Amino acid sequence: MVRFILRRSVGVIGVLFAISVLTFLIFQAIPNGDPALRLAGRLATPQQVADVRAQWGFDRPLYDQYFTTMGKIFSGSVVSYTQQVNVLQEIKRDLPATLSLAIGAGIIWLGLGILFGVLSALSAGHLLDRGLTVLSLVGVSTPVFFLGAMMLYYLGYKWSIFPLGGYVPLTQNPWQWFTHLLMPWFALSVLFIGVYSRVLRSTMLETMNEDYVRAARAKGISRSRVTLRHVLRNSLIPVIALFGLDFAAVIGGGAILTESVFGLHGVGQYAADSIFRLDVPPILVITMLTAFAVVVIGAFVDIVYALLDPRIRL
Template sequence: MLRFLVRRTLGALVILLIVSMITYALFFAIPADPARLYCGKTCTPENLALIRHDMGFDKAWPVQFWNWLSTIFTGGTFNGVHCSAPCFGYSFAKQELVGGILADRFPTTLSLTVGSAVIFLVFGIGTGMLAARKQGKATDKIASSASLLASSMQIYVAGPLALWLLCYSTNLLELPKYVPFTEDPLGWAGGLLVPWIVLSLIWTANYTRMTRSSMVEQLSEDYVRTARAKGMSGSSVFMRYAWRGAMGTIVTVFGIDLGVLLGGAIITETTFSLQGLGELAIHSFRDSDLSLLVGITVVAATLIVFFNIIVDAAYALIDPRIRLA
């Protein structure tokens, strides 16, 4: 297991390096000039050259990338502000350290992701297991039809509809907002309830269909039929064998989904005006903020890679037939 984790960690570092290099290269393919945007309308050539020098844009992009990479391990000083390692650079658009900006926005995305994940896992897996247990019956047909309808919905359609129905029209729930959990737990849950409902509605449908199909497939396996032939009860076979066999697929997909959601739910946060990593990514691209854009990309990629490693390591615990060779 230790050799596997070391090997995957080294591979993850290579992936993150490549992702950050590609982000840097693509940024310089954008026709917009960040230095000119910061210089203003009354910009002189001298001021423009000075700004480019301060931002480091007067150097070739490989040199800029190396300087950024070195600050992660050694730290640096930007506009008189010291940034300790690990340092992700300085946002000239916001006049702040990138690490501080990411730390301020990440709790919003984390709260949005964790709350919705708990809901769609409980209801999605529960409904999928019930549909598989009642395969071919009315319960199965209703659950399958409802999940198919819900999975075809998009956040930018379901979000405004939920806001109109639950907030503006009936005032049943308060408008989405982020309140730190440590300050007001009830306010934290109440402010994120509408986004949680919308996200869980869409993702529950996906996990219902996935759980059902995995369970139905496992129930048709030879070892399940053998267990039934030996006289084991249906409930024991269902939970001890079929459910455990289906967990591999569910855990795999959930690990990827969780990493993507934590990396920044761009459409969700924009729809509900939540200031998380996704909303921050849009503004950093609009402002041509290279340091902030690369920081968000690296954080998102790190989360996705990290959860993939966790999922792979969990395979051996879930299914003894799988070995981490």
């Protein structure tokens, strides 16, 4: 297991380096025009553009520009010249809202997705399975912004059950933090619950027909024990893969619509605002950190794979 983790770690380092080079080329080297002008913004004066060019080393060789760009990103010194703020400080300020949304929604969609998938697989062809299938299709087909707007109107405005959006830090008021995030959690989770339950159902039904499952049942082992100890464990592998990618995507801005509808002011909403302003520095930093998060979480998922299925370590 230790050897597997070491091999995976070396691979992660190589992928992270490739991502940093590719991101640099996409933002700085490949597009036509002056990269200093893109970073400085549309309203920058010629002197400001010249200052940006000198600070980022755009008058030096390409490899020097790469190391300067990476140094600025990882030292936290990238500044949004349009908004006049430090990008990393803005991300740190908005990250608690995004993490709160992603972690809470992730727990909900993973738990309910597994529960509904198991129930649907065990009752395949029966009324419960058909009902869960309809609910899954409705959840997958419902846009987040529509569901969020309906929840805000009925649960927040009309019936006054939950607050009308906004975010309260956990350290400030835990109960208000919880109540403000309940609707965003469920609005973001509905789509994933439908997808995960369908994936788990199909995987479990396929696994139930494997020879080792039939052999275990033939030896007299109860159906529930075979399902929980063998079928479910092997069927969770694709679900965990999806969860790792989806969770990283949500943290990196995949919850833009949810954050915007409920006014959470997280990293996703910050990225959307920067795109609207054509503010390149925040987009550059968020893209880099998001890609890194996806790779690191993917490596963690691979380790979980190995724990679930020892054959993967080979």
